Amino acid sequence: MLHAIWLVPAIPLLGAVILIIGCGRLPSLLVSIIGVGSVALSAIIASFISIGFITTPPPGNAFTIILWHWMAIGSFSPAIGFYLDPLSLIMMLVVTIIGFFILLYSSEFMAGDEGYSRFFAYMNLFVAAMLVLVLARDLLFLYAGWEGVGLCSYLLIGFWYQDPANGLAARKAFIVTRIGDTGLMIGLFLLFTHLGTLEIQPLMLRATQSWPAGSTMPTLAAVLILIGAIGKSAQIPLQTWLPDAMAGPTPVSALIHAATMVTAGVYLIARTHMLFALAPAVQMAVAVIGAATLLVAAFAALNQHDIKRILAYSTISQIGYMFLALGVGAWSAAIFHFMVHAFFKALLFLAAGAITMRLHHEHDIFRMGGLARRLPVAFWSFFIGAASLAALPLITAGFYSKEMILSATWAEGGRIPVLWAAGVITAFLTSLYIFRAVFIVFFGDLKTPVSGHYGPRITLPLIALSLLALIGGFVETPEGLGGITLFSKFLASVFGEAPVVSGSAANLRLLAASLVSLAGAGLAYALYMRSSPRFTAWAATPAVLGWRRFLFTGWGFDRLYNALAVRPFLAIVRVNRNDxxxxxxxxIALTCRMAHQFLHQSQTGRIRWYAGWLAAGSLVTIAISVLQ
Amino acid sequence: MLTVPLLQPLLLAVLLFALGLTGVLVRRNFVFILMSIEIMLNAAGLAFIVAATRWGQADGQVMFAFILVLAASEVAVGLALILRIRHRLTTLDADAADLLRG
Amino acid sequence: MNDAFYVASGIAVLSTALAITRANGVHALLYLVISLLAVALVFYTLGAAFAAALEVIVYAGAIIVLMVFLVMMLNLGGAAAARETQWMKPRVWIGPAILGIVLEAEIVSILARGDAGVPSLAVILPRDVGIAMFGPYLLCVELASMLLLAALAGAYRLAYLERAEG
Incomplete structure (x- = not known):
C-alpha cells in the first residue's frame, strides 16, 4: 500500500495537466469532476496509506520510495523519491483532505467564472506542488515543490488578471517570497558543498555528526533556511505579501492559508529541525520572529475592515505561533497547531467566502451586519472557526493546540517569560479581533441585501470543517485535561519525546490562558455589541485615529519597504536610465566608426588602385624577407 | 643547349613580370589590363621552365602547361566580362567601374 | 645558342615594353605576339621544345587571336586611341614605374644572393612531360579540365546575357 505514495501527488498533477491541455474547452461539469475528483482520489489514497502506516508501521517508522534519479553528476544524484514519516504523513493528510474540501467548495463558488477550467488547473497544480514539497525525500525535490507552490500562488493571486491591482498583488507575492527562496537556494548550495548530499535524513545525520552545536556552519545554514521559511510563511520582515494576496478568489486564500504555501516554511523548519537544534541562536531567532509577528499581525488585524484582510493578518499571527513553537523546540506542538489551524482557517475563509458571495462580493465588515439569522450555516461555521481561532476553552481544537504551544514556551522561557507573555497577549488580541468581526458581521442591522442560495457543495465542506475545528484537538490534551498524547506520541519518532508539562502551576497557567481568550471575546462583546458611545468617541480622537491608521496599513511595512528598497532602486534606475x-x-562603436571613416577612403572601387596596393603589400612582404 | 648561368633567364622573367605589373597599374582600358595580366602569367611560366631546365625534371614544364590552362580560362572569362562591362557602362574605362567604392 | 638567347630576350623585353605603351589596341597585340614568340624562342634555348610549341600554339595563336577578335568587335578605333594617349600622361607612370623597379630590385637582390645554377644536361622530352602530367599530376589535370569547363560555362553565360539584353 505504501508503494502507492507516488500516486498522491501524481493524480492532482495529472488532473492539472489534463485541464491545461483542455485549454478551457472542456465542459464545466467535466472540469469540476477532474479538478475535485483528482484531489478526492488523492485524499482517499492518502487516507488508506495513513491507515496502513499507522496499523503496520514500516521499519524505522519511515518509508522511502525512489521512482527514478533526476540526474547523476559524480556523487550528486538527486532522486525523484518520496519519504513518508509521521510528519510528512500528517502534512499529506491535511493537504489532501483540506484541499479536497476547498476544491469541492470552489466547484460551486467559482461556477460561471470564465476561467473555471484555468482555476482548477492551477488549484490542482498547487496541491500537487505542495504534496511534492511535503513528501520529497530530497531537499532539491522539495525545492522543486517549493517553487511550484510559489508559481501557483502567483497564478492564483493574479487569477482575475484583468484588474491591474490583482496583477500587482501577484507580483508582490512572487517577488517577496522570492527573496526567501533565494536564501533557501543558497542554503541548499551550502549544505551540499559541505555535507555532500541533499537527501534530508542522511543530511541531518551528517550535520549532527560533523558540526558541533553552535558552530558557524550550522548557524549559517539554518539562517539561510530560515530566510526561505519566513518568505513563504509570511513572517516578519517578509510578511507584507500575504494581506495583498487576498486579491485572489476566496478559495485560493483558503488554500494558501490553510493547506498550502504559508505552512511550507513551518514544515521546512520542522523537517530540518536537527539543523536548527545545532544552531541555538537561530532557533532563538525563530522564536523571536514568531513572537514579534504574533503581536504585530494581531494588532494590525484589529484595525482591518475587509473581512479577508482580518483573516489574512490572523494567519500571519497564527503562523507566528507555529514559529514560536518551533523556536522553543516544541516541534510537535507546531505541527499540531498547523493541523488545527488548517481546519479552522480553511473554515473561516470558506465561511467568509460564503458570506461575500451572498452579498455581491462585499468585503467590508461595516457594510455587513445582522447576517446571523439570514445565513445560519455561514454564521455557525464562521462562529465555530472564530471560536477555534480564539481558542475558547475545552470545546475548540484551537484551545488545545495553543495551550500546547504556550506551555512549551513557558518551559523554555526561563525566568522572564517574554515569549510566553507575547503568546498570551496575542491570545487575548486574537479573541478580540475575531469576535469583533463576528459581532459586526452577524449582529446588528442588516446593511446589505442578501441574495442567492447555497448548494450542498458549499455547505458540506463548511459542516465537515466545523466538525474538524471542534473535535480535531482531542488527539492531544494538556496534562490537566486528560493528558492524551496521541499526536506527540505519533510524531515522537521524528522529533523525539516531548516533555510532559504537569503540576498545579501548569494548570494555573492553563486557566489563565483560557480566561484571557474568554476575556477577549467578552471585551469584543462589550465594545462592538453594546457599542458604548465613550468607546466610539475615544476611537475617533485624533491620536487614536492616527494609530489606527498606522495599524491598518500593517504597521507601515509597505511604506517602509517602499522607502528603503523600492524608491532607492527606482532612483538608481532613473539615474542609470542611459545605462x-x-x-x-x-x-567601441565610436572607435569602429572612426576607423571606418579613415579606412573607407581607401575603398575607391577602382581595380587598379586595389592592384597597386596589392603589389605594394607584396613588395613590403618581400622586402621584409630580403632585409632579414 | 644554353650554357649561360640560369640567373639570366630568371632576370628576363622578373623583367617581364615587372613590365606586366606596370602595365596593369598604368593602363585604364580593360583590354590592356588583360593583356598585361597575360604578360605576367607568361613571365611566371618562364620561371617554371627555367626551373625545369635547372633540375632536368619535367615538373616545371607540367606547371607551365597548367599556367597555360589558367591563362586560357582567365582570358575567356575576362573577355566575356569586358563585353558585359562595355554593355553596362558603355566604356572600357576601368576607373569608371567603381560602384563598390566605400 | 647563347646568342640566340640574348637576342630573343632583348626582343621580348623591348616588344613587351612597347606592347604596354601602345595606344592602339591592335598595335599592342601585335607587339605582344612578338614578345610571346620571343619567349617561345627562349624556351627553346632552355631546352623546352614542347613548351615552346605550346607557347606558340596556345598563347600566340589561340589566346591572342581571341583578344584580336575582341578588339575588332569593340571597334577600338582612332577615338579610343586618342583617349588612351590622353590617359597615359607621364604623371601616371611614376607610381607604377617605381613599384616595378622596386620589385625588380628586390628579386634581383634575392637571386644575386644564391646561385641559380646552370642548366642540367638532361634533355626533357615531350614524352617525359606527358608521363609526369598523366602520372603524378593526373589530379591536377582533372582539376584543370574542370577549370576550363567552368570558364567555358561562365563565358558562355555572360556572353549569352549580353545578347539577351541587347
Missing part, C-alpha cells in the same frame, strides 16, 4: 555600462560599448 553607464553602455558607454563602454559606445566607445
Amino acid at each position: 553607464a555600462v553602455d558607454y563602454v560599448y559606445q566607445i
Whole structure:
C-alpha cells in the first residue's frame, strides 16, 4: 500500500495537466469532476496509506520510495523519491483532505467564472506542488515543490488578471517570497558543498555528526533556511505579501492559508529541525520572529475592515505561533497547531467566502451586519472557526493546540517569560479581533441585501470543517485535561519525546490562558455589541485615529519597504536610465566608426588602385624577407 | 643547349613580370589590363621552365602547361566580362567601374 | 645558342615594353605576339621544345587571336586611341614605374644572393612531360579540365546575357 505514495501527488498533477491541455474547452461539469475528483482520489489514497502506516508501521517508522534519479553528476544524484514519516504523513493528510474540501467548495463558488477550467488547473497544480514539497525525500525535490507552490500562488493571486491591482498583488507575492527562496537556494548550495548530499535524513545525520552545536556552519545554514521559511510563511520582515494576496478568489486564500504555501516554511523548519537544534541562536531567532509577528499581525488585524484582510493578518499571527513553537523546540506542538489551524482557517475563509458571495462580493465588515439569522450555516461555521481561532476553552481544537504551544514556551522561557507573555497577549488580541468581526458581521442591522442560495457543495465542506475545528484537538490534551498524547506520541519518532508539562502551576497557567481568550471575546462583546458611545468617541480622537491608521496599513511595512528598497532602486534606475555600462560599448562603436571613416577612403572601387596596393603589400612582404 | 648561368633567364622573367605589373597599374582600358595580366602569367611560366631546365625534371614544364590552362580560362572569362562591362557602362574605362567604392 | 638567347630576350623585353605603351589596341597585340614568340624562342634555348610549341600554339595563336577578335568587335578605333594617349600622361607612370623597379630590385637582390645554377644536361622530352602530367599530376589535370569547363560555362553565360539584353 505504501508503494502507492507516488500516486498522491501524481493524480492532482495529472488532473492539472489534463485541464491545461483542455485549454478551457472542456465542459464545466467535466472540469469540476477532474479538478475535485483528482484531489478526492488523492485524499482517499492518502487516507488508506495513513491507515496502513499507522496499523503496520514500516521499519524505522519511515518509508522511502525512489521512482527514478533526476540526474547523476559524480556523487550528486538527486532522486525523484518520496519519504513518508509521521510528519510528512500528517502534512499529506491535511493537504489532501483540506484541499479536497476547498476544491469541492470552489466547484460551486467559482461556477460561471470564465476561467473555471484555468482555476482548477492551477488549484490542482498547487496541491500537487505542495504534496511534492511535503513528501520529497530530497531537499532539491522539495525545492522543486517549493517553487511550484510559489508559481501557483502567483497564478492564483493574479487569477482575475484583468484588474491591474490583482496583477500587482501577484507580483508582490512572487517577488517577496522570492527573496526567501533565494536564501533557501543558497542554503541548499551550502549544505551540499559541505555535507555532500541533499537527501534530508542522511543530511541531518551528517550535520549532527560533523558540526558541533553552535558552530558557524550550522548557524549559517539554518539562517539561510530560515530566510526561505519566513518568505513563504509570511513572517516578519517578509510578511507584507500575504494581506495583498487576498486579491485572489476566496478559495485560493483558503488554500494558501490553510493547506498550502504559508505552512511550507513551518514544515521546512520542522523537517530540518536537527539543523536548527545545532544552531541555538537561530532557533532563538525563530522564536523571536514568531513572537514579534504574533503581536504585530494581531494588532494590525484589529484595525482591518475587509473581512479577508482580518483573516489574512490572523494567519500571519497564527503562523507566528507555529514559529514560536518551533523556536522553543516544541516541534510537535507546531505541527499540531498547523493541523488545527488548517481546519479552522480553511473554515473561516470558506465561511467568509460564503458570506461575500451572498452579498455581491462585499468585503467590508461595516457594510455587513445582522447576517446571523439570514445565513445560519455561514454564521455557525464562521462562529465555530472564530471560536477555534480564539481558542475558547475545552470545546475548540484551537484551545488545545495553543495551550500546547504556550506551555512549551513557558518551559523554555526561563525566568522572564517574554515569549510566553507575547503568546498570551496575542491570545487575548486574537479573541478580540475575531469576535469583533463576528459581532459586526452577524449582529446588528442588516446593511446589505442578501441574495442567492447555497448548494450542498458549499455547505458540506463548511459542516465537515466545523466538525474538524471542534473535535480535531482531542488527539492531544494538556496534562490537566486528560493528558492524551496521541499526536506527540505519533510524531515522537521524528522529533523525539516531548516533555510532559504537569503540576498545579501548569494548570494555573492553563486557566489563565483560557480566561484571557474568554476575556477577549467578552471585551469584543462589550465594545462592538453594546457599542458604548465613550468607546466610539475615544476611537475617533485624533491620536487614536492616527494609530489606527498606522495599524491598518500593517504597521507601515509597505511604506517602509517602499522607502528603503523600492524608491532607492527606482532612483538608481532613473539615474542609470542611459545605462553607464553602455558607454563602454559606445566607445567601441565610436572607435569602429572612426576607423571606418579613415579606412573607407581607401575603398575607391577602382581595380587598379586595389592592384597597386596589392603589389605594394607584396613588395613590403618581400622586402621584409630580403632585409632579414 | 644554353650554357649561360640560369640567373639570366630568371632576370628576363622578373623583367617581364615587372613590365606586366606596370602595365596593369598604368593602363585604364580593360583590354590592356588583360593583356598585361597575360604578360605576367607568361613571365611566371618562364620561371617554371627555367626551373625545369635547372633540375632536368619535367615538373616545371607540367606547371607551365597548367599556367597555360589558367591563362586560357582567365582570358575567356575576362573577355566575356569586358563585353558585359562595355554593355553596362558603355566604356572600357576601368576607373569608371567603381560602384563598390566605400 | 647563347646568342640566340640574348637576342630573343632583348626582343621580348623591348616588344613587351612597347606592347604596354601602345595606344592602339591592335598595335599592342601585335607587339605582344612578338614578345610571346620571343619567349617561345627562349624556351627553346632552355631546352623546352614542347613548351615552346605550346607557347606558340596556345598563347600566340589561340589566346591572342581571341583578344584580336575582341578588339575588332569593340571597334577600338582612332577615338579610343586618342583617349588612351590622353590617359597615359607621364604623371601616371611614376607610381607604377617605381613599384616595378622596386620589385625588380628586390628579386634581383634575392637571386644575386644564391646561385641559380646552370642548366642540367638532361634533355626533357615531350614524352617525359606527358608521363609526369598523366602520372603524378593526373589530379591536377582533372582539376584543370574542370577549370576550363567552368570558364567555358561562365563565358558562355555572360556572353549569352549580353545578347539577351541587347
